[in-house]
Amino acid sequence: MPIKAMIAEDEHLAREELAYLIRQEEDVELCPGAEDGQQLLELYRQYRPDVIFLDIEMPKRSGIDAARKIREESRDSKETPPLFVFTTAYDEYAVQAFDLEAVDYLLKPFDPERLHEAMARVRKALRLSRAMSEESEADPPLEKAGDRRQNDREKPPSPFSDPKLRSSKLLVEDGEKVVVLDPKTICYAVRVNRRVAIHTEKEVVYAKITLQELEEKLRNHPFYRSHRSYLVNLDYIKEIVPWFNGACNLILKTKEDTKIPVSRSAVKPLFELLRQY
The missing domain is CATH 2.40.50.1020 (LytTr DNA-binding domain)
Structure with a gap:
């Protein structure tokens, strides 16, 4: 089954360069690309790509903002969100990108080998996504400290902050x-x-x-x-x-x-x- 990929990039040459490199990957099917953040939201809702190569700085709506919106919509609809590979000419946005669980982060100008590495990460993430999602949903809800004390008042609160109370x-x-x-x-x-x-x-x-x-x-x-x-x-x-x-x-x-x-x-x-x- 081919991987559905979408490019969101406002610079024409950068968009064409990235599209060319992605087409070298045999198992990838390119969806129509977006030129700004707002168009990306519209195209995403229409094509539901598996991975989005997303420029961080775009007109109308930034890549970061568009990614947050897509994740919110996916959460509300209980769908698995797409993977994100952020693209930019500056590495100062790396922290923001990984806050959104980006699978990779590519710097311009694009390096063919780095793009190939990014696609390897995308494939691995897609293979494991279903298994991890099912196991995460099967996890019992985490018990809050207050709930634990209410359910079992004989147990003292967790004393992380007091080393003297820790058994040796x-x-x-x-x-x-x-x-x-x-x-x-x-x-x-x-x-x-x-x-x-x-x-x-x-x-x-x-x-x-x-x-x-x-x-x-x-x-x-x-x-x-x-x-x-x-x-x-x-x-x-x-x-x-x-x-x-x-x-x-x-x-x-x-x-x-x-x-x-x-x-x-x-x-x-x-x-x-x-x-x-």
Whole structure:
């Protein structure tokens, strides 16, 4: 099935150059292009492209503003929004582009190899979009701290801000032995079949425990349930990289730069927590 692509670019030569490069990709079908942000909205509603190559600075409505509007309409209609590849002559807009979960960011003049790399990212995102979307929707709603205390008044509030209240050791069963772990050395934990693989700075412990039980044991420490299968130590987060469909990836401070998924429903609470932490 071909990838439906649309170009939104007010400069004729740049639009023709980009269209030429995209046509070199065998699996891409070009939709009619837009010359300004308002025309883009109209054409998007008509053709529903999979990916939009979007110039940031355009007349009538900027690319950033048009992308926000498209995402709002997609959310209201409960449709998957298109992928965005932003194009510009200036790299100062990169942060704004990635705030909108752009799959890539191309600088003018366009480099054929970079365009090819961008299309590889687009293909990967499209392949994974359905699976990630279904898994995100299956995630249980995140419990707010206030709701947790109301449902179980015997549990104290999370004491992230008070290191004195944090227990110093964690005991977990690994096979026939009990392993003693320092929570500060745990990078992340991931559910593996009926066990939880606890990745520390030096080893991996396969614990006879559920991820929910481990989360409860670590509730006095800075851990966050980024995904229904992952629990991550906030102290090990190095970067947050937008992925697609509102989700993102965490890059951890490990030798391998471990990548941890953050489901769509967990992104906003994560940022709020990091700002307070």
